[in-house]
Amino acid sequence: MxxxxxxxxxxxxxxxxxxxxxxxxxxxxxxxxxxxxxxxVYCFGGLTFFITVIQILSGMFLTMYYVPDIVNAWESVYYLQNEVAFGQIVRGMHHWGASLVIVMMFLHTLRVFFQGAYKKPRELNWVVGVLIFFIMLALGLTGYLLPWDMKAVFATKVTLTIADSVPLIGPAIKTLIAGDPTIVGAQTLTRFFAIHVFFLPAALLGLIAAHFIMIRKQGISGPL
Known part of the structure; x- marks a missing residue:
């Protein structure tokens, strides 16, 4: 067939x-x-990609039930966790996968660094890999608020305070990602959801494609 x-x-x-x-x-x-x-040690990159695929697929499932507003966000997560068939398993995969993918990417980055795989002719691929790392961190940061519980709200307040402390452009960054510069509210949740589901995944897929193309062109680096 x-x-x-x-x-x-x-x-x-x-x-x-x-x-x-x-x-x-x-x-x-x-x-x-x-x-x-x-x-x-050369499996760390492949494992990172495998977990990333799981994160994308489980995230697509979660968006079928999640409601990104401050009235229904927590209740939609509760419904998904307790009422939807296999919802607790899928959310658990997404939750723990968010931490595991960072661990695997960190190990992959260490392997590349200590084996000198960032050197000529792979400098550009190293830069792309670092950008992927930052995108992953941003995905974890924006996704943390989405359950809309007290822990998520207070953690986001700390994050926005750190962003606000950036010299010169800090207040502008805070307003851009939070919507409302004074409180963590409906605008913040909506923007974090949009960034987490649309903007960051689009950037991630583009960078991963570039990463794989360069690996294909340059080959897998050898040991020291």
Whole structure:
């Protein structure tokens, strides 16, 4: 059945050369755990990407039930957690995955740094990777407010205070991300939801695509 579908699509779009170019890519021996135990450190990037995919899929499920306003936000999360089939599992995956992806990305960054994989000709890919790290941190920051409980509100107040302390542009940054410069309220929740669901994921997908393209062009870096 799958072969028939593949042949039907290939006959019309000629996808076989594209698929072969992806599937036939040779993996260096030093990243094969069967040959080198230290090759497991090269798995951190792939694991980070795998968790990111889980975060995207679980987040899409959560948005089907979440209501981004201060009246219904907490109740929608409660309903999802306690009434929706498998809702507690999916939310748990998204919640713990948000922390795990940061841990895996940190380990991946350490591997790249200590093995000198940021050096020529991979300087630009290092910059892209650092930007992905900041995007991930921003996703965790904006997502923390969405359950709209007391802990989330007070943590966001601390975050906005830190943003406000930036010299010269601090108040402008606070107003931009919070909406209302005086309180954490409806405008703040709406903006955090929009940033978390639309703006940051769009930037993340673009940076990940650039990251993979450069890895494909430059190859996987070797050990020291």
């Amino acid at each position: 799958f072969n028939k579908i593949y042949d039907w699509v290939d006959e019309r779009l000629d996808i076989a050369p594209i698929w072969r170019d992806i599937a036939d890519h040779e993996v260096p021996e030093h990243v094969n755990p069967a040959h080198h135990f230290s090759a497991f």
